[in-house]
Amino acid sequence: MERDEIKSPVFLRAEGLGYQVDGQVLLSDINFEISAGERIAIFGPSGAGKSTLIRLLNRLDEPVSGTAYLDGQDYREIPSRVLRRRLGMVMQQPNLFPGSVAENIRFGPTTQGENLDDARLKALLSGVDLAGFADRDVAKLSGGEAQRVNLARTLANKPEVLLLDEPTSSLDQAARRDVEETILSVLDSGEVTCILVSHDRAQVLRLADRVLMLEGGKLIADGPVEEVLDAQSMD
Ligand SMILES: Nc1ncnc2c1ncn2[C@@H]1O[C@H](COP(=O)(O)OP(=O)(O)OP(=O)(O)O)[C@@H](O)[C@H]1O
Numbered sequence: 001m002e003r004d005e006i007k008s009p010v011f012l013r014a015e016g017l018g019y020q021v022d023g024q025v026l027l028s029d030i031n032f033e034i035s036a037g038e039r040i041a042i043f044g045p046s047g048a049g050k051s052t053l054i055r056l057l058n059r060l061d062e063p064v065s066g067t068a069y070l071d072g073q074d075y076r077e078i079p080s081r082v083l084r085r086r087l088g089m090v091m092q093q094p095n096l097f098p099g100s101v102a103e104n105i106r107f108g109p110t111t112q113g114e115n116l117d118d119a120r121l122k123a124l125l126s127g128v129d130l131a132g133f134a135d136r137d138v139a140k141l142s143g144g145e146a147q148r149v150n151l152a153r154t155l156a157n158k159p160e161v162l163l164l165d166e167p168t169s170s171l172d173q174a175a176r177r178d179v180e181e182t183i184l185s186v187l188d189s190g191e192v193t194c195i196l197v198s199h200d201r202a203q204v205l206r207l208a209d210r211v212l213m214l215e216g217g218k219l220i221a222d223g224p225v226e227e228v229l230d231a232q233s234m235d
């Protein structure tokens with residue numbers, strides 16, 4: 001059977017995912033199912049394993065047990081470069097390379113032999129509220145602007161899942177809200193599924209529908225945002 005003929009309503013499924021470094025268990029037996037278009041927050045204390053889970057999903061690290069399925073396909077069968085485009089990651093720090101905004105956004109598609117045309121570049125920039133920024137030098141951007149360029153750079157690869165690891169935690173309050181607004185409008189305007197790591201309860205309430213709560217490398221709750229956060233605050 002052709003893989004791409006299987007269209008499961010579950011788009012991303014983790015099955016017993018586990019990760020260890022030097023005998024230290026960082027994640028164990030993580031199981032969840034995510035449907036296309038869902039907005040998931042991964043929440044939990046510092047050191048809970050949130051970034052580790054995101055890194056496993058993107059195969060920046062290899063699971064030592066279990067696996068994940070992307071649209072029914074074992075993700076270990078998907079070449080990492082392809083997987084990393086399908087699950088586009090935005091980290092805490094923008095890490096733009098020196099040059100213009102346009103050069104940064106065009107880079108990803110170029111590595112695939114695709115040339116981002118001007119209309120698409122313009123659409124990406126206006127999608128992150130940076131219309132007219134194409135020729136700006138990234139060294140002169142504010143933190144919030146740089147993070148929105150970073151988001152556009154990931155979106156240029158047309159990811160099916162956005163993995164956002166604390167995308168606003170290095171920003172001040174005003175820039176944080178701007179980036180949050182941008183993320184919301186990106187999610188509202190597209191088909192993309194989102195997994196957001198955040199420490200910020202208010203942000204989780206604004207951006208996510210469902211929470212996966214991690215603690216000590218274990219998934220301790222999975223449910224609607226209010227339910228999981230309320231239960232947690234009563235502890
Ligand atoms: N490569 C590594 N080698 C050893 N320990 C690691 C490694 N990467 C992460 N850890 C440890 O694994 C645990 C989980 O780390 P992780 O970065 O996933 O936490 P987190 O939930 O993202 O925390 P934070 O909210 O502070 O970002 C931590 O105790 C961390 O010190």
Ligand SMILES: [Mg+2]
Binds near residue numbers: 051052
């Ligand atoms: Mg982290």
